[in-house]
Amino acid sequence: MDITFDHVSFTYQAGTPFAGEGLRDVSTTISDHSYTAIIGHTGSGKSTLLQHLNALLKPTSGSVTIGDRVITAETNNKNLKPLRQKVGMVFQFAENQLFEQTVAKDIAFGPKNFGASDDEAAALAKQMVTLVGLPEEVLTQSPFDLSGGQMRRVAIAGVLAMQPQVLVLDEPTAGLDPAGRRDMMTMFERLHETQGLTIVLVTHQMDDVADFADHVLVMDQGALIKEGSPREIFADPDWLRAHQLGLPKATAMAEQLMAKGFRFDPLPLTSDELADQLLPQIGGAHHE
Amino acid sequence: MNKLILGRYIPGDSWIHQLDPRTKLLASFYYIGIIFLANDWKSYLVMTLATFFMIWLSKVKLGFFLRGVRPMLWLILFTVLLQVFFTTGGKVYWQWGWLAITQFGLSNGAFIFMRFVLIIFISTLLTLTTQPLSLADAVESLLRPLRVLHVPVTELALVLQIALRFVPTLMDQTTKIMNAQRARGVDFGSGNLFQQMKAVVPLLIPLFVDSFSIAEDLATAMDARGYQGGDGRSKFRVLKYHRRDGAAAAGMIVLTVLLLLLRA
Numbered sequence A: 001m002d003i004t005f006d007h008v009s010f011t012y013q014a015g016t017p018f019a020g021e022g023l024r025d026v027s028t029t030i031s032d033h034s035y036t037a038i039i040g041h042t043g044s045g046k047s048t049l050l051q052h053l054n055a056l057l058k059p060t061s062g063s064v065t066i067g068d069r070v071i072t073a074e075t076n077n078k079n080l081k082p083l084r085q086k087v088g089m090v091f092q093f094a095e096n097q098l099f100e101q102t103v104a105k106d107i108a109f110g111p112k113n114f115g116a117s118d119d120e121a122a123a124l125a126k127q128m129v130t131l132v133g134l135p136e137e138v139l140t141q142s143p144f145d146l147s148g149g150q151m152r153r154v155a156i157a158g159v160l161a162m163q164p165q166v167l168v169l170d171e172p173t174a175g176l177d178p179a180g181r182r183d184m185m186t187m188f189e190r191l192h193e194t195q196g197l198t199i200v201l202v203t204h205q206m207d208d209v210a211d212f213a214d215h216v217l218v219m220d221q222g223a224l225i226k227e228g229s230p231r232e233i234f235a236d237p238d239w240l241r242a243h244q245l246g247l248p249k250a251t252a253m254a255e256q257l258m259a260k261g262f263r264f265d266p267l268p269l270t271s272d273e274l275a276d277q278l279l280p281q282i283g284g285a286h287h288e
Numbered sequence B: 001m002n003k004l005i006l007g008r009y010i011p012g013d014s015w016i017h018q019l020d021p022r023t024k025l026l027a028s029f030y031y032i033g034i035i036f037l038a039n040d041w042k043s044y045l046v047m048t049l050a051t052f053f054m055i056w057l058s059k060v061k062l063g064f065f066l067r068g069v070r071p072m073l074w075l076i077l078f079t080v081l082l083q084v085f086f087t088t089g090g091k092v093y094w095q096w097g098w099l100a101i102t103q104f105g106l107s108n109g110a111f112i113f114m115r116f117v118l119i120i121f122i123s124t125l126l127t128l129t130t131q132p133l134s135l136a137d138a139v140e141s142l143l144r145p146l147r148v149l150h151v152p153v154t155e156l157a158l159v160l161q162i163a164l165r166f167v168p169t170l171m172d173q174t175t176k177i178m179n180a181q182r183a184r185g186v187d188f189g190s191g192n193l194f195q196q197m198k199a200v201v202p203l204l205i206p207l208f209v210d211s212f213s214i215a216e217d218l219a220t221a222m223d224a225r226g227y228q229g230g231d232g233r234s235k236f237r238v239l240k241y242h243r244r245d246g247a248a249a250a251g252m253i254v255l256t257v258l259l260l261l262l263r264a
Helices: A046-052 A081-086 A103-113 A118-131 A136-140 A148-160 A178-195 A206-212 A237-242 A249-259 A271-282 B021-037 B041-058 B062-086 B103-129 B132-149 B153-183 B193-224 B243-262
Strands: A003-012 A020-030 A035-039 A061-066 A069-071 A087-090 A166-170 A198-202 A215-220 A223-228 B092-096 B099-102
Touching (some): A020 A046, A035 A046, A046 A166, A046 A215, A081 A087, A087 A148, A087 B153, A178 A206, A198 A206, B021 B132, B021 B243
Parallel strands (some): A035 A215, A087 A166
Antiparallel strands (some): A215 A223
16 A cells, blocks of 8 residues: 655644644655655654654645545545554554553454454454563553553554554654664564565664665655665765764764775665675675 | 633733733732623723723734634623523513513623623733743732641642643643544544543543653652742742832722723
8 A cells, every 4th residue: 555645735723823834845655565764853744744644634735645545635534544544653652542451452442443343352462462572461461560661562562453554653662772672673674574564664763774664754844855765865974964864873883984994885774784895894704 | 722712821021911920810800800890881881991902002913812702602692692581671672472682681781791701801811911830920929828827828839830831741642642542543523422432531541641650750850859849949930019010000990990980
């Protein structure tokens, strides 16, 4: 299922003295089975863009095509449910959405809203809780008795249980420890690989962009200022710095090494690529 | 929620903005008291002129005040209609069974309408020109004499200030949680009453949980920095009456005298 933005602009509180611009003339396509990363500094319009992916917001002008549904300013708020089922959304600090008495009920909440029977929903809850790496025992516990990291996983399980085709992630690893962060990113990668889930990831971690994404959108002041593969985006460190964006660690290190006379072509994005290019230059054996 | 004008501060440095918040609070209550003195068109005219003079002094656009009236419009119309139909006396213009439109009914309806609108204008004026925290300061300062009776005035004021401070935070949080639950298939504001009440549960519980955790964090932060209210504590915003506060009080007295002279 492709999601296409056609000259989308969005204004917050249009028609009041408090109006503010959210998006300016954004056109792009998030294609089926892609892994798209959206980067940009705080307030650049990333979250506003995300909320257009499942019609939580409707464009003030232009149109968003989600699968076969076209969303414009005139679109009625009714019958958006099928859309919400196809595009699962994990918000920042997703643990804030938990409310049920048990983990099982909370995970089952989404599927039941979309018409699953109690049994189906319970089965999904069991399946998803394992998928996000939690023991089945937590199913009967209250979500509020879990640790912050576990709560985050339950919330993500609750979104996955809706069995969406597109998974939208707004800084899913913010506030997690490094191990938890790695686990979670690997899990998303696995879902992308094995189930063909389309993933849209908003992140400030350039390493995640380099490691996982195949398409990158760069936002600034509500406008889409650049898009391309990670290699294209990270090829110009000066441009990134001018837009207050960072580099993946490996790329940053390669840049420092270049100042000392090393040569890299193309600029490495991951530590493996860095090692591969670096070893011949320092006379080491081939990197495995 | 963006339509709620009552309670939204508009920054400015007009004469009204610069008044001491205590003056504004007291004057607003006093105004609401004396509006009940008005009982004929002359006295209402004086009140209306006085109100528009104050609005002019505040340099806030009239549109903001009109928008403040809108949410109350149905309540006002309902009350006015009751007055029109159930007040008897004077000339009878129209009658149907026990329902009648009379001269007194019409004039009473008009007066009630004016009274509502003027009171809303004045309360809107208070909140548009006074920051909520200044109002809380004013309440604390005005209630201070009650400390003799062991009323915990500083604590009450603190509660009020914290509550006001966290209104925007909780509004933001409400929007976020609503979005998260809508993404999980909740329809807010559709279906029958029972379905709508059920839809609120996934919103309210996370909000409560969040409020408690904010409260805990805030309490810890205050403890860690040794917060203590009461006498020893100095204030960042010190309230002081100026000459313009005296002028405002004098204005209110003049208005009262005029009303007493003009009313029927």
